[in-house]
Amino acid sequence: MTDALSLAWADAWIRDAQAVLAEHRMELIDLDRAIGDGDHGENMDRGFKAVVAKLDEGGIDDVAGVLKLVASTLMSKVGGAAGPLYGTAFLRASKAIEGDVDANGVVALIEGALDGIVARGKATTGEKTMVDAWTPALEAAKAAAAAGETPAATLRAAADAAAKGAEATIPLQATKGRASYLGERSIGHQDPGATSTAYILNAAADAAEAV
Amino acid sequence: MTDALSLAWADAWIRDAQAVLAEHRMELIDLDRAIGDGDHGENMDRGFKAVVAKLDEGGIDDVAGVLKLVASTLMSKVGGAAGPLYGTAFLRASKAIEGDVDANGVVALIEGALDGIVARGKATTGEKTMVDAWTPALEAAKAAAAAGETPAATLRAAADAAAKGAEATIPLQATKGRASYLGERSIGHQDPGATSTAYILNAAADAAEAV
């Protein structure tokens, strides 16, 4: 278990995620302008900046602690639909793991996140939401872990699946969230929340590969 | 005095003027948009349409009667600055003449109009108003009448001078009317009221030449 992911990974992940979300702020705004209200990039950027400021204060000593900090900060800084959904996702993820994270831990983390999102948002797959990124991520992680992959490779499989899942939201008609008000006009656009999920999981994989 | 201008001329003049102002409605609006509030073309068009509707009712039996009808109709249908100014102009013009109009009558008519405008609006020449069209028109009419020209030729001289006067407002800085609020920014634009004056006097000359 020498390659289990530790606090350093979690810290790097969240900082990477912040950088990536800041970089893609306008892209996420534009995706949300097309089928929502144009704030998703701003919301995520504001939230993760606040998270990193909290991380800088120190005092966290395990992965679960980082995830819990992310949860409470997103919950209290993001607002909108994404705040409670990501907040609950990270809260459940933090509860799903203990100590350093091995491949099965990665699966548990992602499963916790997805469960949290579904518990709050009541969406299933195919409704053009972030669930459509988390669900394939979980399946891919499960397969990788079952195949004996490393945590880093498990995360990479999850991240790639999330990215594909996000892209696969394009032809879908939204039936949850703000995009659902557009009816058929939501077809042809990529879901912003699924896209931010893909960026966050990609940062997790990048961070795991770097440690 | 066989070529004195009669009721038929006055009637034709005002109908011609209505047609010309309707035709140039948008041009006058655009001139007024540039240095005013964009309504002069609409105001004049509305006013002269109402005048012609009144003319159609009949019952007028001399030139002064036509001019008086124009005066009261413009006064009650135009509004803005142009309504009272043109209203008073036509009222004073109607009082300045009697019966058919010879060359001196043309001078008296234009002099009455100008006096009325100055009495109400207190503008002198060079302030970038309709006064800058009526004043050269009066001078040209006086010269033509003194030279023994026909009424038609006198009107033509007045109309040409009014057109030149209107054009000569372009380099002026307005110090009366709405354009004065622009200060130096009023320079470089032709005054809408001077322009409508030129159209009206041109219609008078055309009508005189046609009868």
Added chain:
Amino acid sequence: MKKLINDPANVVAETLAGFQAAHSDLVTVHFDPDYVVRADAPVKGKVGLVSGGGSGHEPLHAGYVGKGMLDAAVPGAVFTSPTPDPILEATKAVDGGAGVLHIVKNYTGDVLNFETAAEMAEMEDIAVKAIVVNDDVAVENSTWTAGRRGVGGTVMVEKIAGAAAERGDDLDGVLAIATRVNDNVRSMGMALTACTVPHAGKPSFDLGEDEIEIGIGIHGEPGRHRVPMAPADQITEMLVAPILEDMKPEAGSKVLLFVNGMGGTPEAELYIVYNHARKLLQDAGLEVARSLVGNYITSLEMQGCSITVLKLDDELTELWDAPVLTPALRRGL
């Protein structure tokens, strides 16, 4: 983007600072977390009314804080539901011992954040109930959507439930009144132009010079469909027809007709729409007994309007007419 702002990040805070200074006789603004309470909060023994949501809909909600209407408003970032913390703080600040009603517009974000705040308030022993306003008939099939949005009807719920709380109704009573308003109110909106969220810096959608959006919400989201530009009377029909179709009010019913501007539309145009909407309602056998015309629930500088019809009964009429003293709505006080 040309706006009278300094920094997109400070829009809400600076607006609240100005609002506080201009209306210190009526309201008190708390900063960080941001919420607005009526100057005499909490009112002992009275049910407290808290509403909130993304900013950008002014005067909703802060403009309706005051006697006879809301006890508190919680403004989020522009078009972004507030987080639970300020909702909780506002709830605590206005609890006069008779419990608190949350008035929530039906958007996923608002519902989730208010839910969390309510749970937290319950843990602090404050009785909280919530009315989720969902009056927008543009959202046709709620099985295939997040459900009807809360739009113009929200103003009606806040005014009438506010009057019920002011006369002393208990929490269940105020909730019952709020529910009755919500059950009897329907709205539909349209846009001539998009709006620009300050931090986005670009219009929320692109609309041709000859197109309009029918069935918009209040967040600059595109509508259900795009149609060619049309005369006001035709546009009014496109809004009134789906409302009547959905409401099916009996002939002879009394209604309140509310024509709302989206923020950038001149008042004169709203009266032109009102004039025709009133005629259409009368043609349907309805009596327009009360009216409201103006910018009451907006989408930044969007041009367009929404029409809201509330079926009245005697009690709702009386509560609508009751005195109110807020920055944006004032009557009898």
Added chain:
Amino acid sequence: MKKLINDPANVVAETLAGFQAAHSDLVTVHFDPDYVVRADAPVKGKVGLVSGGGSGHEPLHAGYVGKGMLDAAVPGAVFTSPTPDPILEATKAVDGGAGVLHIVKNYTGDVLNFETAAEMAEMEDIAVKAIVVNDDVAVENSTWTAGRRGVGGTVMVEKIAGAAAERGDDLDGVLAIATRVNDNVRSMGMALTACTVPHAGKPSFDLGEDEIEIGIGIHGEPGRHRVPMAPADQITEMLVAPILEDMKPEAGSKVLLFVNGMGGTPEAELYIVYNHARKLLQDAGLEVARSLVGNYITSLEMQGCSITVLKLDDELTELWDAPVLTPALRRGL
């Protein structure tokens, strides 16, 4: 041009029809000639207040007809002063035997048409006096212009003179109060965008994405100068500085600060401007004792704002605070 209208030629008439229907408890609209009187006009023994001017500035003037403010409003075509006939008819309709005050904004057209109407009224034995409002400091040198324009200060004159008439002041007394308001009020406006007069169909001027107009009036006319787009605080300074320079109010003076929207600007932005304007006045040693923030004298859908400062004394303050019951301004009633 996208507007919620049917035909440019009918904009005023349809607006008035809607206005009448929505506010029949407060006003009566007469058509052809068009004017609006308060529902209980003429009020016996009270000085009648009549204002008017081109349409497109709503809620000015018709929105201010009612108890405690105007007795009549006379709307002309959009941005075009009304003709004398409806002014005369309105004057006759509100004369309660104590004479009539005409409140005229200082534009050549308004002055001339009101003058004529006043002469006609005098011929019918109605005592008429006029106050010509000219509060716009953007018009710097009145020797070289038609004189200062009447802008935001008009709302102040109408409210305060209206209160004076309501408490029973005679014609000279009401005129004296109106004159005192006019002497102590100054305004300055700016535009982020132009507006489009319905019958013109094109914007009143062309403004680049990075430019604003400073020193505009309320008729879509270009301003005194064009400057690059700037943050709200800087724009506010460009408006407040010339007002203070012109007014030179003694430190310690109490003032009313009125931040007005030109029609298309969201309320939130007005509060941002208000917030900084208030600070600037306080820095100049003034006490902001009263405030008004909102769309009260507009230019169709123009985006932008104006700032008006009125130096208060005790009597003006009392009259400002007095009850008023009109469609657009309501207090204590």
